[in-house]
Amino acid sequence: MTKRQRLHLSLxxxxxxxxxxxxxxxxxxxxxxxxxxxxxxxYQGDYYDNLNTDLDGxxxxxxxxxxxxxxxxxxxxYRGSSSLSLNNVWPLSDVGDVxxxxxxxxxxxxxxxxxxxxxxxxxxxxxxxxxxxxKSGTSTFGASWAEAxxxxxxHHLRPTEVRLNADRGDLGFGEVAQTKSNIVAxxxxxxxxSTPDELCYKGANLFYPAKGYRGATAxxxxxxxxxxxxxxxxxxxxxxxxxxxxxxxxxxxxxKWHLQEPPTEEEIYRNNIIxxxxxxxxxFIDHPExxxxxxxxxxxxxxxxxxxxxxxxxxYLYTEADRPTALTLSAASLQLQVGQSSAKxxxxxxxxxxxxxxxxxxxxxxxxxxxxxxxxxxxxxxxTITATSVVDNTVTASLTVTVAVDTSPFVQAVQxxxxxxxxxxxxxxxxxxxxxxxxxxxxxQATVAQHYATLQQAIEDYNAQAAQLNAxxxxxxxxxxxxxxxxxxxMLAVVAVVTGKGIWR
Amino acid sequence: MKKISVIVFxxxxxxxxxxxxxxxxxxxxxLNKALGLPYSKLQLNVSVKKSGVTLNGSYAIAYNGxxxxxxxxxxxxxTLSVDGTNADAPLGHVTGTVQVNNGAVTGDVQPxxxxxxxxxxxxxxxKGFFAEVEATKTTFKAKVTDxxxxxxxxxxxxxxxxxxxxxxGKALSKLTFTFTLPDSASVSVNYAFxxxx
Numbered sequence: 001m002t003k004r005q006r007l008h009l010s011l012x013x014x015x016x017x018x019x020x021x022x023x024x025x026x027x028x029x030x031x032x033x034x035x036x037x038x039x040x041x042x043y044q045g046d047y048y049d050n051l052n053t054d055l056d057g058x059x060x061x062x063x064x065x066x067x068x069x070x071x072x073x074x075x076x077x078y079r080g081s082s083s084l085s086l087n088n089v090w091p092l093s094d095v096g097d098v099x100x101x102x103x104x105x106x107x108x109x110x111x112x113x114x115x116x117x118x119x120x121x122x123x124x125x126x127x128x129x130x131x132x133x134x135k136s137g138t139s140t141f142g143a144s145w146a147e148a149x150x151x152x153x154x155h156h157l158r159p160t161e162v163r164l165n166a167d168r169g170d171l172g173f174g175e176v177a178q179t180k181s182n183i184v185a186x187x188x189x190x191x192x193x194s195t196p197d198e199l200c201y202k203g204a205n206l207f208y209p210a211k212g213y214r215g216a217t218a219x220x221x222x223x224x225x226x227x228x229x230x231x232x233x234x235x236x237x238x239x240x241x242x243x244x245x246x247x248x249x250x251x252x253x254x255x256k257w258h259l260q261e262p263p264t265e266e267e268i269y270r271n272n273i274i275x276x277x278x279x280x281x282x283x284f285i286d287h288p289e290x291x292x293x294x295x296x297x298x299x300x301x302x303x304x305x306x307x308x309x310x311x312x313x314x315x316y317l318y319t320e321a322d323r324p325t326a327l328t329l330s331a332a333s334l335q336l337q338v339g340q341s342s343a344k345x346x347x348x349x350x351x352x353x354x355x356x357x358x359x360x361x362x363x364x365x366x367x368x369x370x371x372x373x374x375x376x377x378x379x380x381x382x383x384t385i386t387a388t389s390v391v392d393n394t395v396t397a398s399l400t401v402t403v404a405v406d407t408s409p410f411v412q413a414v415q416x417x418x419x420x421x422x423x424x425x426x427x428x429x430x431x432x433x434x435x436x437x438x439x440x441x442x443x444x445q446a447t448v449a450q451h452y453a454t455l456q457q458a459i460e461d462y463n464a465q466a467a468q469l470n471a472x473x474x475x476x477x478x479x480x481x482x483x484x485x486x487x488x489x490x491m492l493a494v495v496a497v498v499t500g501k502g503i504w505r
Numbered sequence: 506m507k508k509i510s511v512i513v514f515x516x517x518x519x520x521x522x523x524x525x526x527x528x529x530x531x532x533x534x535x536l537n538k539a540l541g542l543p544y545s546k547l548q549l550n551v552s553v554k555k556s557g558v559t560l561n562g563s564y565a566i567a568y569n570g571x572x573x574x575x576x577x578x579x580x581x582x583x584t585l586s587v588d589g590t591n592a593d594a595p596l597g598h599v600t601g602t603v604q605v606n607n608g609a610v611t612g613d614v615q616p617x618x619x620x621x622x623x624x625x626x627x628x629x630x631x632k633g634f635f636a637e638v639e640a641t642k643t644t645f646k647a648k649v650t651d652x653x654x655x656x657x658x659x660x661x662x663x664x665x666x667x668x669x670x671x672x673x674g675k676a677l678s679k680l681t682f683t684f685t686l687p688d689s690a691s692v693s694v695n696y697a698f699x700x701x702x
Contacts, residue, residue, distance in 0.1 A: 423558050427585065427595035434587050459585045465556065466582035466595070472690040473553045473560040473579060479661055480551050480694040481564075481625075 042268060043286035047071070047275075057297035064283055064290065065226045072227065073279035076154050078129075078147035097159050097270065107266075109158035110168070110200050110209040110217075113192055122162060125187040130160040132217060133224040133234065133248065134170040140245030141232050150228040154274045155282050156220045161186045167202060172241035173217055174206035174253040182208075205240035206250070215261025218254035219284040222291050227280070236295070238302040251295065255306050258284070258291055259313040289316035307359055311393035318391045324349035327358065327387055327397035334385075334399060336368070336377035337406035338441075345373040345399070347387050358387035358397075368401045377403040380441055405444035410436035414451040417458045423465055430458050530640040536630040536670060539677040544568065546699035547625075551579075555690035558582070568701075573605040625680075625696065627657040635668070645670040652684065662687050676700040 051063055097106045097117070106117040109130060120127050133156050135141055141150040150156075160168075164186045176182050182201040183190040193199040197211035209217050225234050236251040263285045275281045284291050292315060296306045310317075330346040347356045360370040367381035375385055382402050389395040413433035420426045433455050437445065445452070551562040562579035578600040583592040601613025634655045635647035649655050649666035666684035670677060680696040 423556055423582075424595050427583070430585050431591050431593075434585065434591065437587065456587065459587060463584045466584055468688060469553065469555055469558060469560055469690070470582055472555065472686055472688065472692070473551065473562055475686065476553050476690075476692040476694065477551045477562050477564075477579070479656060479658065479663075479692075480549060480696075 042263075043281075047281055048283065048287065053293070056293045057299060058294075060290070061226055061294045061298065064294070065230060068223070068227050068280040068283060071280040074277060075148060076152045076278065078152040106159055108164075108186070109160050110164065110213050111161075111186055111192055112198070112210060112212055113161070113186065115161075124161075124163045126162050127159045128162050128165055129157045130165045130168065132156040132158055132220045133228075134168075134245055136170045136243065136245035140234075141228070145232070150224065150232055153224070153227065154278060155227070155271075155280075156224050158220075163187060164200065168200075168207045170243050170245060171202060171207040172205055172249040173221070174208065174240055174250040176201040176203040176206050176208040178208075203240070205242040212261065212264075214257035215259075216264065216267050218258040219263065219267065219282060219288070219291075221248060221254060222258070222284040222295075223282040226283070226294070236300070236302065238305055251302050252305050252309050255291065255295065255309045256313050258288065259310065259316070262316075263288060287316075292317050304359075307390065308393070311388075311390070315391065318355060321353065322355035323391045324351070324354035324356075324389050324395050326350040327356075327389060327395055329387060329397045329399050331399055334375055334401040336375065336401060336403050338377050338379060338403060340377050340406075342375040342401075345370075345375065345385070345387075347373070347397070349389070355389070355391050357390045359390055361386050361388065367403050375401050377401070379403060380405050380443055405441055407440060407444055407448050410440060410448055411451050414454050414458075417455070423462070423469075426458070426462050430455070430462055433458075529642045531642065531645045531670075531672060533630040533632060535672070535675070536645060536677075539670075539672055539675060540625065540628055540630075542676050543701050544676070544698045545701035548695075548697040550693075550695045552693040552695075553686075553690050554693075555688070571607050574602065575605065576602045629655060629657055630670075631655075643672050645672075649682070649684075663692070 048067070051060075051067065053060075055063065097109075104117045105114050106127070107114055108127065109132075115127060119125075122128060131151070133140065133150070135146055135151050138146045145151050164184055167184045178196045178199070178201055180190070182203060184200040184202050184207070186192045186200070190199070193210060200210050201208040208214075221236075225236060228234055233246050235247055236254070237247050237249040238252050239249045241247055241249045267282075267285045271282050271285045292306075292310055296303055296310060326349070328348045328350070330348075331342070334342050336342060347358050349356045360373060362368055362370050362375075363384040363386070364381065365378070365383075367377070367379055367383040368385065369376050369378060370385050373387075380403050382400060384398050385401055386396050386398045410433065413429070413436045417426060417429040417433055420429045437448075437452065437455065440448070545568055547564075547566040547568070549562075549564040549566065551564075553560045560580040560582070563577065565576045567574045578598055581597045581599050583595055583597050585591050599615060601615065603610050603612035603614055630645075631654065634649060634651040636650045638645070638647040640646070646669045647667065649668050652663055652666045653659050653661050655666075655668070663684035663686055666682060668680070668682040670681075671679040677696075677698045679698070681694065683691070683693045685691055
């Protein structure tokens with residue numbers, strides 16, 4: 001190869017490397033979007049056809065709950081005959097946990113360890129049935145449903161090693177430091193995985209499954225909360241939990257796992273098997289995006305956190321085509337009076353076909369709040385209203401809102417006083433002006449000093465007239481009663497003190 | 506005979522004059538005596554009107570020897586303050602009951618209202634105090650030309666005073682007088698008397 005040929009070859013290699021790098025770079029710093037795996041949105045049936053997917057939050061959850069409850073036509077039982085015909089969930093191999101039907105092995109949940117599928121029992125090293133949403137005796141589902149209904153729902157019963165199951169107990173789920181002391185032993189061993197992510201960990205209140213079972217755990221819990229949440233008061237929290245069977249945390253970790261680990265072929269296989277037995281499906285395996293639609297928008301205390309989680313770890317709802325490069329708001333700034341609301345601020349994405357859906361936030365909620373693009377002035381000051389793309393939280397647009405205090409009601413009330421001639425009318429007009437004045441923030445009161453002086457003069461004038469009339473009645477009564485002048489004068493002196501006005505002059 | 510006729514005429518004239526002296530109209534003496542009778546109840550209403558506003562006071566006094574019970578209610582215009590909580594309406598009312606025992610007052614005593622006595626006995630009906638007198642057997646109506654004298658109060662300052670009294674037998678049943686205060690407030694005072702049985 002000549003020197004020239006070597007030079008051309010070098011340039012060609014550099015060009016190829018540059019092209020490869022250019023193709024890879026644009027999205028390396030951006031949040032991940034839906035991974036196009038074969039397992040995501042693979043369901044092709046008509047089970048969900050009647051759902052209104054324009055809804056979100058609690059409204060969407062309610063109709064999904066109705067669907068998976070109405071179609072839950074066969075309730076399995078937890079004990080009894082090993083015959084599947086009696087709907088017993090004891091032979092877990094029959095509800096889709098068989099790993100390899102050819103050699104009769106299965107995988108333990110949480111770890112993925114392959115074991116014989118017929119070694120059920122209550123001893124260490126044997127397989128038992130883990131309630132992923134811990135039943136905590138009878139406290140979670142109640143005595144009548146501990147071994148039926150939610151206590152026997154195959155969607156959340158998974159095979160685990162007896163001692164590992166006991167160690168998980170009623171801990172919530174969340175990320176725990178992957179230290180040696182936190183490793184949860186399986187059949188007494190802490191070396192069932194070759195890398196840290198292939199092991200389970202636990203802290204004081206949380207259990208951290210091995211990689212590959214975290215997303216599946218989350219989807220089981222989402223199913224349980226929708227299917228049995230209303231009947232058994234099951235709910236999520238974003239804190240660690242232990243011992244409270246009805247409340248499981250932490251949902252931000254669960255959502256993260258759900259986004260990081262899309263539904264697996266094993267989950268889909270098992271979902272189809274259980275649907276054939278129970279009649280209902282786990283919708284979060286068939287439609288992973290439903291978890292975002294519900295839990296990011298149900299106005300729970302954790303919803304905003306979950307929206308950030310989705311922005312950080314990717315979304316099942318959005319694709320790359322939804323990602324805007326910029327957002328433009330319909331207003332660059334707003335001038336509002338306290339209590340006033342703006343017209344809805346519209347968002348235009350660039351490119352135009354990108355998604356315009358944003359999260360709204362305010363830099364100072366004591367000055368202005370924002371909801372669904374409508375800005376409401378709270379108090380005098382300045383705040384920045386920001387729209388953040390739900391697809392990419394690095395894409396934002398902002399406007400400044402300046403909130404002023406409307407002093408016109410007070411000014412108009414003072415002007416009304418001057419138009420009143422009758423004493424009673426003056427009283428009402430002055431009182432109205434006083435009320436308007438006291439509504440003004442202190443900073444605004446300083447701006448209406450001239451009108452305030454007018455108000456004070458009106459108060460003085462009215463009080464003097466009122467005091468004179470009160471004194472007239474007193475004087476007349478004194479004359480009628482024949483009081484002596486000295487006594488009357490003494491009494492009027494008291495009146496003067498009481499009213500603050502000298503009226504015997 | 507002529508002398509007898511003159512005497513008879515003189516007697517007739519005297520009789521006529523006596524009849525005239527005992528005429529069918531109230532005398533000042535009767536009115537003053539009526540003021541001094543022991544009444545068991547007195548209803549006193551005082552009304553002041555100025556600038557389109559009328560304030561009323563009402564006092565029901567029941568006497569029992571040297572003691573008395575006074576039920577009262579009178580209007581009070583509320584004042585305004587920019588700092589305080591003001592009443593919704595301008596007109597307020599002060600209501601209460603006091604007991605007067607030998608001049609000592611107990612009960613709902615108000616600082617600007619002396620209910621220890623109502624001294625109408627000091628009023629004096631005198632020919633020199635009145636003008637445009639219209640009197641009947643039961644009523645007396647006149648302009649008061651000397652209000653200070655009539656009310657026996659040298660500090661009394663008013664104008665356009667008039668009085669109207671109604672008697673029932675020897676006792677007063679009603680006494681009304683009206684006057685105008687120096688600040689042009691119109692005053693109407695009404696007494697209704699009930700004589701002790």
